[in-house]
Amino acid sequence: MLNVDLHCHSNVSDGILSPAAVAQYARKAGVDVWGLTDHDEVGGIVAARAAAAAVGMQFVAGVEISITWAGQTVHIVGLQIDETDALLLRGLAATRSGRDARGRDMAAQLAAAGIPGAYEGALKYVANPDLMSRTHFARYLVECGAATSIADVFRRFLTEGKPGYVPHRWASLSEAVGWIRAAGGIAVIAHPGRYKFSPVAEGALFDEFKQLGGSAIEVVTGSHTPDQYPVYADLARRYGFLASRGTDFHAPGESRADFALLPPLPSGVTPVWHDWF
Ligand code: AMP
Ligand code: MN
Numbered sequence: 001m002l003n004v005d006l007h008c009h010s011n012v013s014d015g016i017l018s019p020a021a022v023a024q025y026a027r028k029a030g031v032d033v034w035g036l037t038d039h040d041e042v043g044g045i046v047a048a049r050a051a052a053a054a055v056g057m058q059f060v061a062g063v064e065i066s067i068t069w070a071g072q073t074v075h076i077v078g079l080q081i082d083e084t085d086a087l088l089l090r091g092l093a094a095t096r097s098g099r100d101a102r103g104r105d106m107a108a109q110l111a112a113a114g115i116p117g118a119y120e121g122a123l124k125y126v127a128n129p130d131l132m133s134r135t136h137f138a139r140y141l142v143e144c145g146a147a148t149s150i151a152d153v154f155r156r157f158l159t160e161g162k163p164g165y166v167p168h169r170w171a172s173l174s175e176a177v178g179w180i181r182a183a184g185g186i187a188v189i190a191h192p193g194r195y196k197f198s199p200v201a202e203g204a205l206f207d208e209f210k211q212l213g214g215s216a217i218e219v220v221t222g223s224h225t226p227d228q229y230p231v232y233a234d235l236a237r238r239y240g241f242l243a244s245r246g247t248d249f250h251a252p253g254e255s256r257a258d259f260a261l262l263p264p265l266p267s268g269v270t271p272v273w274h275d276w277f
């Protein structure tokens, strides 16, 4: 059975390891087919592809695009993209552009809540200055003792209604799917079980995504609980979506599932990679 992992992050977005180091780490953990999907950025793809080849791992060029849909942040993964496509590159640059100002606003809120210096603190973890993310703030909040773990941070800070949460308007669903398809890629709804939509709203998201040319949803992901795997396998079948799988790896010990521990896709779904090799 091939270990196909189509969702993970390097330090080009909010992961800790360089693209080459993630490739080596994934290969050691038994991954055969590997996709790098940094947030809103494809700057790691060239190095990742070379490193994957060097360790004998098949590579899939990917990206995870932040969008706003019905007032919530949703992530759309693009797989098998041409990372040099001009429309995609322009769209991703526009999506990234508000992140630094947002980071300053987040830090101002944290300072008001008694945690000074969070902008500078988070910046220490940022390898790509265009891509300051809540994850970088989370690492700093753990470092300075404001929280005990990354999970603790997201329970008490940086989310709606909590200190450090700054609402942000990302790309639209149609833009993200359009950029991915323009770049020859396959659009996938990332970790659908993580959003707080009603069943009706979730159905509307799936319908609209399908109508725009979206092809797949993630079923087995480190961002789902195991009881969500059969639920989303069922939804994939009902909507005629292909099923994707990936750890959503960010750093050793930090992610919810490590490469070697993620289960295979349930039977009865068509893997998004069914016609790739
Ligand atoms: P941003 O794109 O700056 O809003 O940051 C979003 C990132 O924060 C996600 O990609 C995750 O890496 C991280 N994140 C969000 N919620 C959680 C959570 N509950 N636990 C751990 N990481 C989270
Ligand atoms: Mn992330």
Ligand code: MN
Pocket (backbone or CB within 6 Å): 064, 075, 190, 191
């Ligand atoms: Mn995500």
Ligand code: MN
Pocket (backbone or CB within 6 Å): 007, 008, 009, 064, 248
């Ligand atoms: Mn992710």
